[in-house]
Amino acid sequence: MQRPDWIPEGVDLEKPSAARCYDFYLGGAHNFAVDRELGRKVMEVVPNVQEVAVNNRAFLRRAVRYCLDQGVRQFLDIGSGIPTAGNVHEIAQAVDPGTRVVYVDNEPVAVAHSRSILGDNKNATIVQADLVDVEDVLDAPETQRLLDFSQPIAVMMVALVHFVPDSNKPREVIRHYYDRLPAGSYLGFSHVTGDHYPEGVQGLVELYKSSTNPVTLRTRDEVAGMLDDFELVEPGVVYVPDWRPDTEDDVWENPERSIVYGAVGRKV
Template sequence: MEQRPDWIPEGVDLENPSAARCYDFYLGGAHNFAVDRELGRKVMEVVPNVQEVARNNRAFLRRAVRYCLDQGVRQFLDIGSGIPTAGNVHETAQAVDPAARVVYVDNEPVAVAHSRSILNGNENATIVQADLVNVDAVLDAPATRRMLDFSQPVAVMMVALVHFVPDSSKPREVIRSYHDRLPAGSYLGFSHVTGDHYPEGVQGLVDLYKSSTNPVTLRTRDEVAELVSDFEIVDPGVVYVPDWRPDTPEDVWEKPERSIVYGAVARKV
């Protein structure tokens, strides 16, 4: 077992890889362990562009946040936020409006501990340790209620998250619960891994993640659209993330399906 660095919270499992720490590895971060890097390298063998996929998904997150800002939203709830890296929600939102308020949520202790360190001194951003499926623990956490005013629109981000929620946990009903508790005019930013166009390689990723603390469930475009169907999906709909409101024509991939991730932003009417 890897020697435990001083900054790691007690109780963190160093023997099994986690999705948040693997994602950090793909993005070039430093808050991952040998077991995460080992899994990450195996994933690179079956999905050679996985690092580009991760970076592109982060770019989608930033564009989704900016879109919500353009609609006048100034409150953000980023669930499954992961380990902080460049271009976080609070950096993107507060660059537009320093008063924008952000609550991060994650169930991974390393992500939570590092987020607290990053956010120290930022009065308009905080972190809650909770799981997406425990809606009350997320929305009723004292830090959430202190930071967000639920009489005003909130943008909820579930980016690269729900493919870690198995069908047995009823993700459709979970997302509906968030929808029902949000005020009108709120938004959902959403992305999800799929095997629609590259089933063999992506199935290899699924097989590898079975050994992690976060197994992956692939879903089709129609299934992704169904997950968010309580919301009104904005243009251009459910598309591969390079095609979701790219900043420049150069940002569009020649084969967007190689991103293996669908993205959408939807509004509560």
């Protein structure tokens, strides 16, 4: 295939990536045939996966707005993915143009596209790093330039940690971030589960084994355990449609069909 000029060098066009599949589910254009092939297979085992992705994006929007309502004006969005409508900086800077946003992703296409979008935005930037490399994220020059670690920061880990295997000790990784954050900071968090639809979601797990980002399912108790350093905002760990819906469109008759738990926690 002819390589489009927007694709960074070194990107493997033969192996699907979670960020690009998510872009496909959301109707974006920054994905390849291999991502669309995997995405269509996922749709066969989880037919509402596009709705799941849109709903998870709506949770991100509500979590960001909640943090803004608490007075937070700086955000660290880790695993931010390929930019689509309703990015953190768009939501936050519509409320306060001075809000500072640092995106983090390890996917080269996501990083390249983010840089092109953020080029003229002095209050937003992107860092290429992996969630588990805490110092690479928090001590990056871009992070240190934009974020004031003496003031509350809202960290977003939305639809991210299910790509971190148990061998990478995600609970300890989250604790490292907690330890570095000032009091009054927040964590917005969502995670795929097989609690109510194990067969279909397990099919998704099997399919993602062929990608650069295999999935680890976790139960509600396991998700809550990852967040136990934080004081959880009501209603705690719930399926994302049940986390502070602000329109009828956010409400699902069967919220468990979202297959994603969400929560927001505060560092006291």
